[in-house]
Amino acid sequence: MEEKREIIDMKEMDFGFAEEIISYPGGENLRKCFACGSCTAGCPISEIDESFSPRRLIRQILFGMREEVLSSPTIWFCLLCFRCYAHCPQKVNFPDLMRVLRYLAIKSGYAKPEMLDHIQEIDKRLQIFRHDLIKYDIAKHTSAHYQEPSRK
Ligand code: SF4
Ligand code: SF4
Structure with missing residues (x-):
């Protein structure tokens, strides 16, 4: 590019x-x-x-x-x-x-100083989203039972 x-x-x-x-x-x-x-x-x-x-x-x-x-x-x-x-x-x-x-x-x-915490929070949410999407996709393609992950 x-x-x-x-x-x-x-x-x-x-x-x-x-x-x-x-x-x-x-x-x-x-x-x-x-x-x-x-x-x-x-x-x-x-x-x-x-x-x-x-x-x-x-x-x-x-x-x-x-x-x-x-x-x-x-x-x-x-x-x-x-x-x-x-x-x-x-x-x-x-x-x-x-x-x-x-x-x-x-x-x-x-x-602002809060920016660092905001970015950490965004990254965490994105990781949860990615994790759940992959888990859901694997379950869908293997007919395994998909369970909602428990969150702390
Ligand atoms: S930081 Fe390293 S990889 Fe990036 S342009 Fe410079 S030398 Fe190349
Ligand atoms: S750490 Fe990752 S996202 Fe950041 S510049 Fe390097 S490759 Fe890109």
């Missing part, structure tokens, strides 16, 4: 942004990224939303686009599934970078 080109305004660049992120655990290999795109190619969110690109987010961080990155809704879309990390030849830990970006977004007032 071809990524959108964007015009970078030099006045809005924060040259300390990348270093700030590197200083957090998980940020160590950020500058080793050579923009190969393997992370984006294997990402389940990029597959359904072309505005979400780990490769592009890393470029934006390296270019110091602090406000654009921290205010972007895309930093909340990541599933933290570590698929991109497994594919990355440079061992750039993108999921941990996302955790840092979310922390900084909240700290800088771009997002």
Whole structure:
């Protein structure tokens, strides 16, 4: 999938942004990224939303686009599934970078602190939905008796 080109305004660049992120655990290999795109190619969110690109987010961080990155809704879309990390030849830990970006977004007032709990709740509900759909589907195709799972 071809990524959108964007015009970078030099006045809005924060040259300390990348270093700030590197200083957090998980940020160590950020500058080793050579923009190969393997992370984006294997990402389940990029597959359904072309505005979400780990490769592009890393470029934006390296270019110091602090406000654009921290205010972007895309930093909340990541599933933290570590698929991109497994594919990355440079061992750039993108999921941990996302955790840092979310922390900084909240700290800088771009997002509310409750956002982390909301996302955890959404993920839990989606896992229940997926689990039940699969269980229902298996039961339907094996004629096994389907039982509603009990929830805590
Ligand atoms: S896979 Fe790794 S090196 Fe390649 S673009 Fe993604 S983060 Fe950079
Ligand atoms: S951790 Fe996030 S960016 Fe990486 S593959 Fe999973 S959803 Fe995509």
